[in-house]
Amino acid sequence: MTPTSSGYTGTAKALHWLIVALLIAQFIFAWIMPEIRRDTPATTLISLHFTFGIIILAVAIVRLAWRVTHREPEPEDGLPPWQTKSATIVHWLLYALLFVVPLLGWMDASRRGMPVEMFGFELPKLLATRAPGWGWTGDVHGLLANYVMLGLVGLHVAAALYHHFVRHDGVLKRMLPR
Ligand code: HEM
Numbered sequence: 001m002t003p004t005s006s007g008y009t010g011t012a013k014a015l016h017w018l019i020v021a022l023l024i025a026q027f028i029f030a031w032i033m034p035e036i037r038r039d040t041p042a043t044t045l046i047s048l049h050f051t052f053g054i055i056i057l058a059v060a061i062v063r064l065a066w067r068v069t070h071r072e073p074e075p076e077d078g079l080p081p082w083q084t085k086s087a088t089i090v091h092w093l094l095y096a097l098l099f100v101v102p103l104l105g106w107m108d109a110s111r112r113g114m115p116v117e118m119f120g121f122e123l124p125k126l127l128a129t130r131a132p133g134w135g136w137t138g139d140v141h142g143l144l145a146n147y148v149m150l151g152l153v154g155l156h157v158a159a160a161l162y163h164h165f166v167r168h169d170g171v172l173k174r175m176l177p178r
């Protein structure tokens with residue numbers, strides 16, 4: 001199915017809302033899991049954070065592949081160009097964060113020597129255990145997720161609500177399931 005000016009395809013919507021659901025779970029795990037220090041064991045919540053993060057990375061790869069091979073719907077009629085341009089910038093920044101954030105987390109887990117497992121199989125390490133000079137990966141991972149990603153999502157959601165409740169246009173509706 002080709003996107004039209006009236007909205008996103010079912011696949012684009014499904015991938016968008018799947019990532020939203022996974023991210024909600026992922027932030028809950030991140031905030032309630034024990035603080036990770038030197039030699040912290042990978043307890044259930046920490047392992048769930050790793051596994052969900054890898055699932056988000058996998059869905060982000062599928063989603064980006066979908067985006068580059070399928071046209072975005074035309075912008076809603078009558079939108080000021082600054083709004084369509086800033087929406088595009090925010091969307092691409094969000095796409096970038098969906099890769100950078102989990103990869104940094106995976107690097108930090110590897111550096112700490114913590115296993116990252118998917119369905120019982122251990123995934124390869126991105127960095128050697130205690131690799132010198134990579135201690136920043138965990139800090140940048142947490143800062144990007146907690147501040148930059150959540151800040152941009154806040155802006156993105158505020159824009160969607162502004163279009164729906166203030167401008168009364170179809171911007172939010174075209175991303176909602178029918
Ligand atoms: C989009 C996916 C992800 C999001 C949104 C996310 C979010 C977060 C957040 C918010 C924290 C900080 C928790 C706090 O406030 O104290 C954190 C910590 C951490 N996450 Fe993730 N995470 C993601 C993916 C991953 C992945 C894939 C891994 C590993 C395979 C991972 C490993 C870690 C580790 C090791 C820490 C502790 C960092 C440190 O303090 O040194 N994360 N994550």
Ligand code: HEM
Pocket residue numbers: 012016019020023067072087091092094095098153156157160171172173174175
């Ligand atoms: C309740 C939360 C959310 C709402 C209400 C929402 C709403 C929307 C809407 C209405 C659009 C279409 C915008 C347009 O037509 O220009 C959209 C697109 C998009 N959203 Fe969200 N969104 C939410 C959460 C998120 C999250 C958490 C992410 C990722 C971290 C995200 C990433 C994107 C991206 C990348 C697009 C562009 C779609 C594409 O062209 O592939 N959204 N969102």
